[in-house]
Amino acid sequence: MAITVAVSNQKGGVGKTTTALHLAVATALAGRRVLLIDLDSQANATTALGVAEAGVDTPGSYLALLNNDDVRPAWARPTGIANLSVLASSLDMAGIELELADQTDRLRRLRPVIIAMSDAFDWIFLDCPPSLGILSVNALVASDTVLIPVPPEQFALDGMARLTSTITRLNDAGQTRITAPSILITMAQSWSPEKMRRATEIRQVHGDAVLVAEIPHSNAIDQASGERQPVFMSRPNADASDAYLRAAAQLILRHETKGQASTGAVEELVEQMRDSLQPAPATAAGRKQTTEQTGDQRPKRGRRRRRSNGDGPKIYRSRRRLRQAAGTAVLICAALLMMIMLLGAL
Numbered sequence: 566m567a568i569t570v571a572v573s574n575q576k577g578g579v580g581k582t583t584t585a586l587h588l589a590v591a592t593a594l595a596g597r598r599v600l601l602i603d604l605d606s607q608a609n610a611t612t613a614l615g616v617a618e619a620g621v622d623t624p625g626s627y628l629a630l631l632n633n634d635d636v637r638p639a640w641a642r643p644t645g646i647a648n649l650s651v652l653a654s655s656l657d658m659a660g661i662e663l664e665l666a667d668q669t670d671r672l673r674r675l676r677p678v679i680i681a682m683s684d685a686f687d688w689i690f691l692d693c694p695p696s697l698g699i700l701s702v703n704a705l706v707a708s709d710t711v712l713i714p715v716p717p718e719q720f721a722l723d724g725m726a727r728l729t730s731t732i733t734r735l736n737d738a739g740q741t742r743i744t745a746p747s748i749l750i751t752m753a754q755s756w757s758p759e760k761m762r763r764a765t766e767i768r769q770v771h772g773d774a775v776l777v778a779e780i781p782h783s784n785a786i787d788q789a790s791g792e793r794q795p796v797f798m799s800r801p802n803a804d805a806s807d808a809y810l811r812a813a814a815q816l817i818l819r820h821e822t823k824g825q826a827s828t829g830a831v832e833e834l835v836e837q838m839r840d841s842l843q844p845a846p847a848t849a850a851g852r853k854q855t856t857e858q859t860g861d862q863r864p865k866r867g868r869r870r871r872r873s874n875g876d877g878p879k880i881y882r883s884r885r886r887l888r889q890a891a892g893t894a895v896l897i898c899a900a901l902l903m904m905i906m907l908l909g910a911l
């Protein structure tokens with residue numbers, strides 16, 4: 566039976582799709598058979614994996630919810646990533662809440678879809694839309710657990726509070742069987758004291774439910790989404806890449822071993838995921854390509870880029886940069902000294 570995770574937060578733009586996508590890819594890199602079900606009419610998770618939106622000939626999550634008795638694992642479409650398939654969404658999904666409104670089982674339409682897929686996959690991730698409407702409740706009812714991405718900002722925290730109280734109500738009513746909800750801090754900004762304070766508060770209030778890894782606010786993520794590929798593929802060394810691998814490893818171990826994951830076990834699984842990523846080519850041409858691929862971490866020769874790699878204001882990432890900065894400081898001091906001497910001579 567697959568372990569099903571709803572990635573949900575009522576607040577929009579908190580990183581649900583980015584998180585569902587990267588956790589699904591990382592879990593596939595760990596050798597698990599993974600299905601990502603896109604429940605959002607924006608279909609961002611679908612297209613981010615290079616898969617076309619669902620249609621009449623290519624069934625997806627919309628038809629699956631309408632005709633849940635017909636669903637077969639073949640409806641899941643393979644992606645360019647080994648072990649990872651997607652049940653594609655489409656714009657049609659925007660009208661589904663109205664279409665299901667009269668159905669008595671409208672909150673339990675997704676459960677049979679998960680059951681139909683369950684033997685073909687080890688993990689199923691659900692990318693939920695930004696609301697607590699019929700689709701999100703369907704996702705909660707069909708899931709074993711929920712993962713709540715939350716940036717350290719007030720409105721996102723409010724969204725999380727509403728979601729957790731909805732889960733409590735559904736659990737109490739026997740509608741859901743959500744255990745061990747996880748919280749993932751996303752878009753963290755280590756240079757903002759206010760955001761750091763909120764992130765600390767989230768950890769104090771929610772304890773072990775909060776995954777250890779924190780996803781930084783990252784240009785690498787932004788650029789990767791523009792290129793329609795997961796950040797692991799284009800920028801494997803970015804801090805955000807590392808954080809998503811660690812978050813996925815902890816989540817996998819939390820549910821597969823039914824306990825808190827030890828640091829050693831997380832490291833081991835992250836290594837396994839990294840090994841599954843394409844090895845860096847060893848040729849000169851390959852090195853050139855690798856440098857281009859990790860662009861935001863390795864400044865090109867001759868270009869002065871006093872900016873972070875997108876994962877925080879870490880200006881002096883390498884000793885080379887530090888030496889450059891020291892050299893510049895010495896030159897400035899020498900110029901100042903000469904000016905003072907000139908002024909003195911005048």
Ligand SMILES: Nc1ncnc2c1ncn2[C@@H]1O[C@H](COP(=O)(O)OP(=O)(O)OP(=O)(O)O)[C@@H](O)[C@H]1O
Pocket residue numbers: 576577578579580581582583584605609693694695751752753780781782783784786787790805
């Ligand atoms: N860690 C991050 N750093 C920088 N940008 C990010 C990060 N995570 C997500 N983003 C960007 O923020 C935007 C919103 O992210 P995403 O679509 O994942 O959020 P969402 O919660 O799924 O949104 P919606 O509620 O509309 O479905 C996207 O442009 C995405 O590329």
Ligand SMILES: [Mg+2]
Pocket residue numbers: 581582583605609692693694
């Ligand atoms: Mg989304």
